[in-house]
Amino acid sequence: MNTDRRQAGRAAFDSELVRKDFPILERRVQDDKALVYLDSAASSQKPRQVIDAMTEYYERHHSNVHRGVHTLAEEATALYEGARDKVARFINADPREVIFTKNSSEALNLVANVLGWAGESNGIGRGDRVVTTQMEHHSNLVPWQLTAARTGAELAWLGLTDGGRLDLSNLDEVVDERTRVVAVVHVSNILGTLNPIDAIVRRAHEVGALVVVDASQSVPHMPMDVRELGADFVAFTGHKMLGPTGIGVLWGRAELLEELPPFLGGGEMVQTVSMEATTYAPIPHKYEAGTPPIAEAVGLGAAVDYLTALGMDNVAAYEHELVEYAIDRLKQVEGLTIIGPDTAEDRGAAISFVLESPALGAIHPHDVGQVLDEQGIAVRVGQHCARPVCLRYGVPATTRASFSVYTTKGDVDALVEGLEHVKRFFGA
Amino acid sequence: MQLESMYQEIILDHYRNPHHKGLRDQYQAEVHHVNPTCGDEVTLRVRLSDVALGENAVIEDVSYASQGCSISQASASVLSDLVIGKEVGEALAVHEAFLELMQSRGESAGDEEVLEDAVAFAGVSKFPARVKCALLSWMALKDATAQALSTGGDEKHG
Ligand SMILES: Cc1ncc(COP(=O)(O)O)c(C=O)c1O
Numbered sequence: 001m002n003t004d005r006r007q008a009g010r011a012a013f014d015s016e017l018v019r020k021d022f023p024i025l026e027r028r029v030q031d032d033k034a035l036v037y038l039d040s041a042a043s044s045q046k047p048r049q050v051i052d053a054m055t056e057y058y059e060r061h062h063s064n065v066h067r068g069v070h071t072l073a074e075e076a077t078a079l080y081e082g083a084r085d086k087v088a089r090f091i092n093a094d095p096r097e098v099i100f101t102k103n104s105s106e107a108l109n110l111v112a113n114v115l116g117w118a119g120e121s122n123g124i125g126r127g128d129r130v131v132t133t134q135m136e137h138h139s140n141l142v143p144w145q146l147t148a149a150r151t152g153a154e155l156a157w158l159g160l161t162d163g164g165r166l167d168l169s170n171l172d173e174v175v176d177e178r179t180r181v182v183a184v185v186h187v188s189n190i191l192g193t194l195n196p197i198d199a200i201v202r203r204a205h206e207v208g209a210l211v212v213v214d215a216s217q218s219v220p221h222m223p224m225d226v227r228e229l230g231a232d233f234v235a236f237t238g239h240k241m242l243g244p245t246g247i248g249v250l251w252g253r254a255e256l257l258e259e260l261p262p263f264l265g266g267g268e269m270v271q272t273v274s275m276e277a278t279t280y281a282p283i284p285h286k287y288e289a290g291t292p293p294i295a296e297a298v299g300l301g302a303a304v305d306y307l308t309a310l311g312m313d314n315v316a317a318y319e320h321e322l323v324e325y326a327i328d329r330l331k332q333v334e335g336l337t338i339i340g341p342d343t344a345e346d347r348g349a350a351i352s353f354v355l356e357s358p359a360l361g362a363i364h365p366h367d368v369g370q371v372l373d374e375q376g377i378a379v380r381v382g383q384h385c386a387r388p389v390c391l392r393y394g395v396p397a398t399t400r401a402s403f404s405v406y407t408t409k410g411d412v413d414a415l416v417e418g419l420e421h422v423k424r425f426f427g428a
Numbered sequence: 429m430q431l432e433s434m435y436q437e438i439i440l441d442h443y444r445n446p447h448h449k450g451l452r453d454q455y456q457a458e459v460h461h462v463n464p465t466c467g468d469e470v471t472l473r474v475r476l477s478d479v480a481l482g483e484n485a486v487i488e489d490v491s492y493a494s495q496g497c498s499i500s501q502a503s504a505s506v507l508s509d510l511v512i513g514k515e516v517g518e519a520l521a522v523h524e525a526f527l528e529l530m531q532s533r534g535e536s537a538g539d540e541e542v543l544e545d546a547v548a549f550a551g552v553s554k555f556p557a558r559v560k561c562a563l564l565s566w567m568a569l570k571d572a573t574a575q576a577l578s579t580g581g582d583e584k585h586g
Contacts, residue, residue: 360444366466366497366561374431382466390467396495397467425435426498 012314019406021047021306033376036414041189041217041350041402042380043239046303050242053302054295065294066268066285080294083301084284087249090304091234092225097257099250099287100297104216105139107235107250108183110287111212112143114260115181116151122180122210122260126152129178131209133158133166134392135188135195138385140214140235144183153180160392164191164340171203179209187217187348190384190400191340192323194218194348201230210256216240220404221319221349223312226251238296242404243303247296250287257283264289307405315405319349322403326351326412333419339389339398350402352384354395355419359427365399371422372399377414433551434558435498442545443498448508452491455584457575461568463560468496470504472568476516476576483517487573492565499549499558504565506545516573522546523566530559 019025022045027035037045057079063072065080081095088095101107115124124130130144130153148155156174159167166184175182182204187194197213204211211231215224220241226234233256238247262269262280266289271279280286307315324344330336335356341347355363369381380400383390390397401415455473462469471493477486490508494501511519526546529538534554538547552562 364497364501366468366499366558370434370555370558371431383464387467396469425431426440 013310013318013405015318015406015408018310019408021049022406023048023051025406029376030374036375036377036411036418038401038403038407038411038415039378039380040220040404040407041240041400043245044220044242044404045406046242046244046299047306049306050244050299050302054244054299057295057298062295064291076294079301080292080297083297083304086301086304086308090224090308091219091251092227093251094254096283097226097251097254099252099257099284100292101235101248101250102246102293103239103248104137104214104235104237105143105248107237107248108140108212108214109143110250110263111233111235111252112147112183114263115210116147117261118259122256124148124151124153124180127178128153128180129156129176130154131156131158131175131179131182131204133184133195134160134388135166135191135193136183136185136386136388137189137214137216138387139216140183140185140212141388144181154178158184160191160389163342165193165346166195168196168199171199175200175203175207175209177207179204179207181210181212183212183214185214185217187215187221187350188340188386188389189217189350190352190386190389190398192348192350192352193341194346196346197229197231205230217348217350220307222316232256238300238303241300241303242306243300244296246293247300249300254283257287262286262289266290268292310405318405319403319407320344320347322407322409322412323347323349323351325409326401326403326415329412329416333416335423336419339393339395349404349407350400352398352400354398355422357423357427363422363426365397367426368399368419368422371425372415372418375414375418375421377418379415430551430554434555436548436551438545438548439498439502442502442505446501446505448490448492448512449494449505450491451493452489454489455491455576457572457579458584459568459572459575461564461571463496463500463564466497466561468494468500468561468564470494470496470500470565470568472504472565472572474569474572474576476573479577482577483520484515485577486513486515487511487519488513490569492568494565496564497558497561499552500561500564503546503549503562506548507565507569510544510546511569516577519573520570523570526566527563529553530562 024045061075063076065077084095084098088098161167201211212233213231215234215236219236234251239245269289339352365381382397455475458473460471473491475489525542532553538550540547
């Protein structure tokens with residue numbers, strides 16, 4: 001990301017005002033303690049604007065989309081397609097290239113499946129290679145394992161450095177001439193690492209491989225321009241970017257989406273159907289079988305409006321400063337080790353760590369999370385759907401604090417105090 | 429405070445100084461159980477006296493290697509104290525009683541006659557996310573004794 005833009009955007013929005021848009025942040029938990037929500041990487045909270053847009057949709061405009069000529073059907077269709085246009089603008093894409101899915105996992109499964117079915121031109125077949133990384137969320141690993149097993153392709157992966165970054169030293173060997181696809185996470189949900197997609201795209205395209213980017217943890221936090229990124233497919237999920245659950249996005253290059261086979265069959269995705277043969281709707285509808293998540297698309301559109309109004313450069317700058325502050329404070333907690341890059345450079349808004357107490361040795365993340373919860377502090381503990389990362393760093397699990405536009409330095413301070421309390425609790 | 433009802437001193441003691449921990453070489457069945465959401469894992473071995481006796485066979489040893497939170501670690505330690513020396517049938521009855529306690533959502537104090545130290549886990553039953561931690565080694569024990577009995581008890585040496 002561009003540092004000048006970051007500087008320019010510093011403090012361009014007031015997080016205290018932002019917080020007022022999120023009703024849930026007023027919740028009291030655990031005997032009337034203020035909620036300190038540090039689990040936005042698992043799912044972000046929703047601003048009033050998103051909740052209202054969905055309520056208004058159901059109260060005034062609901063109908064099925066693309067079916068019927070009545071007023072409500074037309075309004076619902078316009079809202080649904082309008083949401084697609086908003087998402088497209090948000091990532092600098094052509095709306096035809098924006099496919100609504102259920103979440104990132106479905107988007108990634110869609111690509112992994114259709115590439116497995118595609119045959120010669122773009123498809124994955126016996127003896128081909130699919131490359132992924134040791135840093136993937138299970139959602140960008142298991143679909144490729146399945147496709148590799150079904151097609152007879154070989155799965156290879158890029159490893160990790162001790163410092164929590166992708167090891168690109170053997171990139172040219174791992175992404176070899178047989179490679180058809182490279183699937184890589186943009187920002188790791190467990191390590192927080194921001195990966196150099198450009199270097200991977202360069203090598204992949206050199207050998208004629210497609211690049212699939214899991215942008216679940218980047219799109220909510222930094223500007224995304226799919227043209228600039230250079231990948232062939234990009235997946236992300238609504239509920240991590242202030243939007244509702246039940247909706248995700250797959251962006252793909254139009255020429256690929258047009259050529260690749262459909263994923264699910266059913267209504268909406270067809271042009272003409274006879275008992276003998278069917279022709280398919282043009283993209284994006286070819287990949288949207290059945291009644292889509294309409295209210296959820298409307299909610300995602302409102303989330304995109306909200307983020308756009310804040311400005312994604314400002315969001316990135318704000319969160320960068322927060323991450324810098326958090327890393328600095330966490331490093332001063334005795335017995336705490338960050339798992340992942342220990343500076344704020346090229347990093348997203350999630351920080352994993354393990355904690356030790358002098359009396360007990362390692363305090364298991366489960367126990368850390370439980371004692372924090374009692375103080376009203378919500379973190380995620382466990383393996384974060386990225387077990388290979390835990391194995392790589394020899395930890396059974398981690399505690400993860402993750403941020404969003406409504407997170408403040410006060411939240412970070414509460415976490416640091418909370419961790420001291422955890423150590424005291426288990427130190428006896 | 430709710431938290432102290434979960435982290436009873438007995439539990440923390442077992443966590444800090446687990447009993448019977450480590451894998452021992454003589455056993456008839458070994459199982460590996462995991463709790464995929466949090467990464468707790470246990471490998472557990474049982475050695476029975478005379479498998480031909482079925483549920484009347486005596487559990488001569490339970491040994492285990494495990495990693496996980498205080499609740500899962502303490503539970504494995506308490507379990508081994510409780511069931512070593514009991515007949516399989518008796519141990520399964522303790523397991524049933526423990527399961528019932530864990531599913532009581534804080535409503536039961538547990539029968540101390542049957543459960544001994546394991547009544548300390550009563551508070552855990554108020555935390556649905558942690559019940560699985562407490563049950564992990566018990567599920568492993570049930571599995572391991574069933575396997576030992578069904579395979580006819582060929583002794584393995586690890
Ligand atoms: C990096 C990454 N990829 C994929 C996913 C899956 O997202 P979803 O569960 O919405 O499909 C997540 C979130 O859990 C994630 O953090």
